[in-house]
Amino acid sequence: MQADVKAAMRNHSDFIDQSLLTTILPGVQVAADHRLGDVNQGRPGPTVVLSGGMHGNEPAGVRAICRILATLRQDDVPVAGRLLGLCGNVGALRLGVRYTDRDLNRHWDAPSVAQLRATHGHTAEDVEQLELLHAFDEAVAQARGPVVHLDLHSMSADGVPFIVVCDHPQSVALARQLCLPGIAGLEKAIPATTIEYFTALGHIALAVEGGQHQSPSTEDTLESVAWLLLASVGAIAWSAVPDLAGRRERLRARGLDLPAVKVTYRHGISPNDHFRMRPGYRNLQPVHAGEVLAEDDHGPVRAPADGWILLPLYQPVGTDGFFIGSPVAHA
Ligand SMILES: [Zn+2]
Incomplete structure (x- = not known):
């Protein structure tokens, strides 16, 4: 070799x-x-x-x-x-x-x-x-x-x-x-x-x-x-x-011995939104429906449902603000 x-x-x-x-x-x-x-x-x-x-x-x-x-x-x-x-x-x-x-x-x-x-x-x-x-x-x-x-x-x-x-x-x-x-x-x-x-x-x-x-x-x-x-x-x-x-x-x-998770929501952004994730969110952290996760020029950005947040955006470049996932049991 x-x-x-x-x-x-x-x-x-x-x-x-x-x-x-x-x-x-x-x-x-x-x-x-x-x-x-x-x-x-x-x-x-x-x-x-x-x-x-x-x-x-x-x-x-x-x-x-x-x-x-x-x-x-x-x-x-x-x-x-x-x-x-x-x-x-x-x-x-x-x-x-x-x-x-x-x-x-x-x-x-x-x-x-x-x-x-x-x-x-x-x-x-x-x-x-x-x-x-x-x-x-x-x-x-x-x-x-x-x-x-x-x-x-x-x-x-x-x-x-x-x-x-x-x-x-x-x-x-x-x-x-x-x-x-x-x-x-x-x-x-x-x-x-x-x-x-x-x-x-x-x-x-x-x-x-x-x-x-x-x-x-x-x-x-x-x-x-x-x-x-x-x-x-x-x-x-x-x-x-x-x-x-x-x-x-x-x-x-x-991995916290977590189970499999299925993505159920994507918050897409454009530069004109001036999207700002609220500080302190970690990947695969539980969030609740209505929770304010971020702000943009239109006001607060809330979680649409209970779930786990995925890939919260803390860098200036990108088109994905965050995702929400729900735990799913694998067969
Ligand atoms: Zn990458």
């Missing part, structure tokens, strides 16, 4: 200029095709595509992927199938901003992708998306087994980490192995993400929100979820997961 990793990093000239990246992500090398690492030992098995930093202010996912690749290399871990680690919005990561021209994780529906392929687009994120599409398509075309995608994210607000689950039985089953609460319905509330792209192609796809961007536990949460996923799909043996019991224990504690 060392040879594989070295092959993935075979030539320094392949790497994007990383003078700015290294100030955000010390030691992280990103190949011109977004690869952080590409492990293929010639054994049959799944193709696992891990991506981090789809939002440039979320470097924890990139670091988590790099830690996994480094551990696989150092411990000489046998890997079945292929593990491809990808860096998302390289340009925005350099700048430490969520995106440069548009959200890179919002144009992965079939019509948008077809248009982008035909026109090649014109924004900074169009270029990033075309490069990622090339990497995704190559991984899918080369796959000799199931394709599994995990997209690693972090949040502006503090709160409970969770898994974004697609309406796909295999995705739901896989999410249950990952020791965090699963949120169903976000892929409809936040359409056209990378997990929608993979799911539409018939593959298994999940996203994980690992915690607040700068929280020290976020990188550990993202790394732990990715380790559990790798073992769950048979890419590595369970015994190869470093500190398996500790990782499961920490994930369950951070």
Whole structure:
């Protein structure tokens, strides 16, 4: 495998200029095709595509992927199938901003992708998306087994980490192995993400929100979820997961052992609203009908129903003010 990793990093000239990246992500090398690492030992098995930093202010996912690749290399871990680690919005990561021209994780529906392929687009994120599409398509075309995608994210607000689950039985089953609460319905509330792209192609796809961007536990949460996923799909043996019991224990504690939650409401915003979330809300915090959650130019913004708040917006950029979810019992 060392040879594989070295092959993935075979030539320094392949790497994007990383003078700015290294100030955000010390030691992280990103190949011109977004690869952080590409492990293929010639054994049959799944193709696992891990991506981090789809939002440039979320470097924890990139670091988590790099830690996994480094551990696989150092411990000489046998890997079945292929593990491809990808860096998302390289340009925005350099700048430490969520995106440069548009959200890179919002144009992965079939019509948008077809248009982008035909026109090649014109924004900074169009270029990033075309490069990622090339990497995704190559991984899918080369796959000799199931394709599994995990997209690693972090949040502006503090709160409970969770898994974004697609309406796909295999995705739901896989999410249950990952020791965090699963949120169903976000892929409809936040359409056209990378997990929608993979799911539409018939593959298994999940996203994980690992915690607040700068929280020290976020990188550990993202790394732990990715380790559990790798073992769950048979890419590595369970015994190869470093500190398996500790990782499961920490994930369950951070996820508060919460059940699955289904999204029932999205509060969309536009810049003209001057939306201001009230301070102190945490992800997956219970809220009650009528509770004032935020203010905008029209007055107070109230919770439409009892439920749990998801992704309260505490950053200046975005079109999703918050979501409300209701606990659902999984069959
Ligand atoms: Zn994100």
